[in-house]
Amino acid sequence: MPNVAIVGATGAVGQEFLKILSERNFPVNELRLLATKRSAGKSVTWQGRELEVQETTADRFKGIDIALFAGGSASTEYAQAAVDSGAVVIDNSSAFRLDPKVPLVVPEVNPEDVRWHQGIIANPNCSTIIMVVALKPILDLAGIRRVVVSTYQAVSGAGREGIEELENQMRAWTKGEDLAAQTFPYQIAFNLIPRIDVFQEGDYTKEEWKMVKETQKIFHVPDMAITATTVRVPVLRSHSESINIETERKVTVAQVKEALSKAKGVIVEDNPAEDRYPMPWFSADTDEVYVGRIREDFSIAQGLNLWVVGDQIRKGAATNAVQIAELLL
Structure with missing residues (x-):
């Protein structure tokens, strides 16, 4: 089972990530919650476990297989660090969407594009x-x-x-x-x-x-x-x-x-x-x-x-x- 990190875990999309991982029974070994310095130390309950939110830093992605980025400036700051640590980044910001080297994927529409990712997969704009x-x-x-x-x-x-x-x-x-x-x-x-x-x-x-x-x-x-x-x-x-x-x-x-x-x-x-x-x-x-x-x-x-x-x-x-x-x- 993969180790998963959520970057921006305390925001609206980050909280939704937690809910949807549970609802869809996504297999998770370790779940690492990352956010800004001001949110670090907060406690979040997920599937009966108490998880402490940690500050997002470049070294927090060691051992992580999939990193879900909720969006914002954290993507440009830390996505490459996550990839360098061996994680595949699924990014919800606009930072990489139009990069020709990054697939932009909606699973019902173009799932085959996932195959050519080089460490980062972009989530399109909501609309x-x-x-x-x-x-x-x-x-x-x-x-x-x-x-x-x-x-x-x-x-x-x-x-x-x-x-x-x-x-x-x-x-x-x-x-x-x-x-x-x-x-x-x-x-x-x-x-x-x-x-x-x-x-x-x-x-x-x-x-x-x-x-x-x-x-x-x-x-x-x-x-x-x-x-x-x-x-x-x-x-x-x-x-x-x-x-x-x-x-x-x-x-x-x-x-x-x-x-x-x-x-x-x-x-x-x-x-x-x-x-x-x-x-x-x-x-x-x-x-x-x-x-x-x-x-x-x-x-x-x-x-x-x-x-x-x-x-x-x-x-x-x-x-x-x-x-x-x-x-x-």
């Missing part, structure tokens, strides 16, 4: 993961010429601070107090913010470029036409995405529903007559990607519209990383 799981069956069925995606991203995508900020603003609003904004550039309660991460080339945000470039890499279609608009919404958990697709070949809605229904990790929830469609409230704390509102786009010859929802902390981060670790085993 990208949710999208490509839904798009892969359509790509296989009809090819994809163009993708237009708009996201509705939960505050937990910004970590624990994002959750606390929305909760604090809601409490303040009920008391008639001022709503303080620190994590987000503006008040998020009762609001939408059409900016996630920093602005970059062409006035697209970093989050939007992640969805474009990561999807092209995962699908091995470097010229796939993709455009994205990413929006923060006052939802605690689970990201939603409105996706418009132009396929290479004409397919019916029935064919698309059938392909998605057979796809691993996808649940089709699409019954307009009964008012059934995916929503973040119902997808939270699950691992599947939910797809609904599947319909033809009548404005173009081979167009489709989808509404896609997934828990970005689980499938969009921790679960996907643990699934990659399962592929390694």
